[in-house]
Ligand SMILES: NC(=O)C1=CN([C@@H]2O[C@H](COP(=O)(O)OP(=O)(O)OC[C@H]3O[C@@H](n4cnc5c(N)ncnc54)[C@H](O)[C@@H]3O)[C@@H](O)[C@H]2O)C=CC1
């Protein structure tokens with residue numbers, strides 16, 4: 001049995017993870033912690049893998065604390081930047097298990113979103129124009145979504161590798177309607193009651209359009225990906241920091 005502790009256990013995602021861990025035949029819940037709880041309660045004696053779904057403002061601190069405890073961790077919280085990822089790598093090197101510690105961070109655990117992201121990077125070099133629209137429930141605290149930032153960055157890298165120039169855009173005035181520019185790609189965020197997590201990538205050439213869209217209608221859609229990551233960390237995932245569920249899929 002893989003012993004799993006959940007940090008952020010009272011949240012929308014954390015509570016689903018608790019249910020998923022309790023419901024799977026090969027995992028068992030160790031600790032369910034939330035804001036105000038002491039993360040040093042998590043030790044290798046009681047936990048094989050931690051799952052962390054909290055808020056962007058605290059996630060890095062939580063991950064560093066869990067690494068200091070010498071326990072592997074799966075992270076779904078958003079807000080990761082290159083600077084924060086560098087701090088995680090430093091913490092692994094300075095921690096109690098520098099050669100075996102595993103930290104896994106995924107912008108999105110839903111297979112539909114991971115595939116949309118993957119297909120978008122494949123499509124990127126064939127189109128002159130591209131824009132990303134992400135649509136979420138209005139209780140979400142960050143915009144744009146971590147997934148949309150990841151998708152835009154992947155598209156931008158693919159465009160650059162293919163030698164494409166900037167996306168065409170003759171906007172002369174903009175009060176904010178053109179969205180946030182992530183690595184040269186415009187990203188738009190919609191917040192609407194009734195939605196859960198959705199992303200649309202629009203590609204355009206003269207006379208044609210490709211739309212790649214992923215819809216997570218229910219948070220249950222993230223759980224197979226979370227459990228896959230937990231099993232990989234308890235199994236043959238490489239040591240160190242890994243980012244993206246695509247690394248654990250045969251894509
Ligand atoms: N990677 C993925 O597939 C997905 C990622 N997310 C991300 O996961 C994060 C959480 O989302 P939700 O569950 O909807 O948020 P939420 O607000 O429902 O839950 C966050 C939980 O973290 C707790 N918390 C706050 N500070 C804490 C601390 N210092 N230590 C421990 N717990 C603390 C809160 O009390 C709350 O229970 C967000 O960043 C969201 O964007 C959400 C859905 C899927």
Ligand SMILES: O=C(O)C1=N[C@H](C(=O)O)C[C@H](O)C1
Pocket residue numbers: 078107108136140141144145146147148196197198
């Ligand atoms: O807050 C959410 O709900 C989600 N957050 C993640 C993100 O920002 O990409 C993943 C998914 O979109 C749901």
